[in-house]
Amino acid sequence: MADLLPEHPDFLWRNPEPKSSYDAVIVGGGGHGLATAYFLAKNHGMTNIAVLEKGWLAGGNMARNTTIIRSNYLWDESAAIYEHALKLWEILPEELEYDFLFSQRGVMNLAHTLGDVRESIRRVGANKLNGVDAEWLDPQQVKELCPILNISDNIRYPVMGATYQPRAGIAKHDHVAWAFARKCDELGVDIIQNCEVTGFVKDGNRVVGVKTNRGTINTEKVGLCAAGHSSVLAEMAGFRLPIQSHPLQALVSELHEPVHPTVVMSNHVHVYVSQAHKGELVMGAGVDSYNGYGQRGSFHVIEHQMAAAVELFPIFARAHVLRTWGGIVDTTLDASPIVGTTPVENMFVNCGWGTGGFKGTPAAGLTFAHTIATGAPHKLNKPFALERFETGALIDEHGAAAVAH
């Protein structure tokens, strides 16, 4: 039988009215906004703060992602921040006193061409040098770990091996958000849903308040955690972000008995698959090419990912798609996030996590809270400052860290 989900604690969070002023306001009640508020309260003693969410708590990309958590990124800067996140994932269920089913079932990134193989082996080496667990598997070893994978060499893109990160895995995304929200509430943070930020109040170049559909709120500091809507908010504040918002889709099957023991990702045929705790096969593919805010995507993307999935996992041919949906992801040109200060004084931004920011949630929160509280970068988010687009110190993870997500 598939796993039973754990019981929720009796109490989750209050639904307070917004106060007229706060020491800091976080815009966006997704995983990143909630984690930021949590670490602001816990590590920096800032408890007179609010998280403003235009919809319902964590109903954005946090509710729409395929929950893959790994830290096998190529470049030092990325390995450092994602590995720090992974270490936090390992201790957070206990710290937050909430079982969000972080399952370290391992992630495989398949290689299908000689180029893939070389890149993958290089990344295994880079990971090891950075203290990230990584192994190279030949096709037989791939098959041992995931018996339903088709490793025959008569398919269009045969499996030539895979990188494997045993400590990687998945978590129950909703529970993660609720766990952070509950602790935030316990520490005195106001979580305010149905509260859309519609503008900012500035004194010269300094932000001093936010305008919302529920009135103006004065604040000394603003942290933006709005994922796909980051550039919309930046525009309201009077600056630009090098962000393009694209629809990214995922889908699930009906429930099945456990058949898929790990997480399999393929950059080359672009599909990634895991089996949720309850038994659904969860899969996703790449973004739609065009900019969009419509929270839905193109059908041909789903057709492609299904074709790839069925070739790799022939038994999926009999499964049914139950639901498909889209989220709006905030992509950057180097496929790395932007975390730090902005051209507006006292306004900070955490965005650009694009298709892969769920795994970064704890480290995004921890480092962004540091930046908001102290006004200075944390050593882990320093390389991800907005200035890198000017200095040219890009962290180009496109293709380097295997498939995004």
Added chain:
Amino acid sequence: MLLISCPNCGSRDETEFHYGGQAHVPYPENPSGLNDREWAEYLFYRDNTKGTFAERWLHSTGCRQWFNMLRDTVTYEIQAVYPMGSPRPDAGGNVSARTTPENGTASTAADSTTTGSAAPSTSTTSISSTTAPEGATP
């Protein structure tokens, strides 16, 4: 899936096309005069409009010509298709908001000089002081 009206070939599935991002981003008129900030703006900063957006598309598996399109990024409704180098329909005044696709003459290169019409960029934050109007690139 979008159904896109190529000015040369008519309506085709989105899968036949390649997306080219924001339209009307002129190459700097005086590249050697740009500072790092201005280069960053030109290379990495694009509008990310929620609403009507002017963008470039290439009919890669058809006539292989570039053209411009106005599309709503929330509803995905396509509002106009018009040739490279022409001003943005809702900004230029003398181009009707619904350019008939069949009348368009697409050029072979993105934002090339085919028509030479000098439409100002509609982007409020573009580096207009140091850049030429679209189409004026040598």
